[in-house]
Amino acid sequence: MSELELALARLGGEVDYPxxxxxxxxxxxxxxxxxxxMAWRRPFVIALAALLVAVAAVMAVPQARSQILDWFGIGSVxxxxxxxxxxxxxxxxxxxxxxxxSLADARERAQFGIEVPTIxxxxxxxxxxxxxxxxxxxxxxxxxxRLLITQIIGTGALEKxxxxxxxxxxxxVGPAEGAWLEGGEHVLFFPSTGPESQRLVGNTLLxxxxxxxxxxxxxxxxxxxxxxxxxxxx
Amino acid sequence: MVGRPLTEAELVERARRGDQDAYGELxxxxxxxxxxxxxxxxxxxxxxxxxxxxAFVKAFYALGRFRRGxxxxxxxxxxxxxxxxxxxxxxGRRGNLALRAAAAIPSGGAAPSPETSVLDAERSSTLLExxxxxxxxxxxxxxxxxxxxxxxxEAAETLGLRKGTVKSRLSRGxxxxxxxxxxxxx
Numbered sequence: 001m002s003e004l005e006l007a008l009a010r011l012g013g014e015v016d017y018p019x020x021x022x023x024x025x026x027x028x029x030x031x032x033x034x035x036x037x038m039a040w041r042r043p044f045v046i047a048l049a050a051l052l053v054a055v056a057a058v059m060a061v062p063q064a065r066s067q068i069l070d071w072f073g074i075g076s077v078x079x080x081x082x083x084x085x086x087x088x089x090x091x092x093x094x095x096x097x098x099x100x101x102s103l104a105d106a107r108e109r110a111q112f113g114i115e116v117p118t119i120x121x122x123x124x125x126x127x128x129x130x131x132x133x134x135x136x137x138x139x140x141x142x143x144x145x146r147l148l149i150t151q152i153i154g155t156g157a158l159e160k161x162x163x164x165x166x167x168x169x170x171x172x173v174g175p176a177e178g179a180w181l182e183g184g185e186h187v188l189f190f191p192s193t194g195p196e197s198q199r200l201v202g203n204t205l206l207x208x209x210x211x212x213x214x215x216x217x218x219x220x221x222x223x224x225x226x227x228x229x230x231x232x233x234x
Numbered sequence: 235m236v237g238r239p240l241t242e243a244e245l246v247e248r249a250r251r252g253d254q255d256a257y258g259e260l261x262x263x264x265x266x267x268x269x270x271x272x273x274x275x276x277x278x279x280x281x282x283x284x285x286x287x288x289a290f291v292k293a294f295y296a297l298g299r300f301r302r303g304x305x306x307x308x309x310x311x312x313x314x315x316x317x318x319x320x321x322x323x324x325x326g327r328r329g330n331l332a333l334r335a336a337a338a339i340p341s342g343g344a345a346p347s348p349e350t351s352v353l354d355a356e357r358s359s360t361l362l363e364x365x366x367x368x369x370x371x372x373x374x375x376x377x378x379x380x381x382x383x384x385x386x387x388e389a390a391e392t393l394g395l396r397k398g399t400v401k402s403r404l405s406r407g408x409x410x411x412x413x414x415x416x417x418x419x420x
Contacts, residue, residue: 004408004415005380007361012381014358016332018279020269024261027290031254121371124396140316141394142299 098130106135112153112213115233147219178207180223250297268314274377275318277329285317308391330366364414372407
């Protein structure tokens, strides 16, 4: 250990920490109160994962399909406006991202070129490989996700249901085309694999790259920030 | 008859099944380092307390996904660090760390001369100022390694980084500190 490192270790004992509060009581009180809806308490959260048992039923019934007002596709994602989003009946926190893998493994297995954001200050993400070959970069944690970037190739692999409160703005970033979805609630799910992967998401930038890969950037951030992240991907 | 204290793994198992008494013991054991971690990342006592409290509540509900046999401390600290970073971003800034008033007076041994105390205090103050001036990503790893005395593996887990990234940020942080201090070694 160098002199500087020794000095830093000594300095650690000299930092003026405020007196640590007793957290046992407050934490136990909150646990006794039960769970609050997480989405109301986390400004930077992607939004809580939700299990929408009703969605599959809605999509399966012809009358319900008639309520779909409009739809369009961006790469692997079909976006549909609906009169009413299906009611969220119970929640889960598992983001259903698949298997945790190294970036090298994900690159070896993927059928497309995986790009990584290079914005300074963004920590290394946890990398997951899930159904249909989707690769996800999770920043934060599954307990507390702050930013989720997913890449997938193919058509119609995912569906998004939008309420009327969600605004959709067409976006073009260089050769990539797509949309910015903001506000309201929208629901993402895999139509081929059932309801376990349905969840509510936050603001989303959806872009299809020239190579056919659809990139989703989900977080409670502005369009400008999301585009900046997309532009930095190499 | 007094039973033996439960091990951490036993407490975790009980807490996983919803035993809030067992979880309270875990909170008691880790609240100090959780608060210090949050404080080092936010530089603000109120934010640190909120972050640590929220993190413990979230961790309780996430215990089902805690891998059996893994180290609990870095897993908990990662949740704390995420909460603290969220608050730092919301606030748009972080507070600077300060020295304890009595920091220059070593405990035990012969009392230093007044001149020595002043020099020590100045050195500590200069070094802490330099640490405060580091970029967030470098200050975080420096604080985790030297102030919280976490291993590189624990620092990596806590900050959600790879070990190699911790090493490189630490190396850059130390280089920047040396530049700021304008000496080869303190």
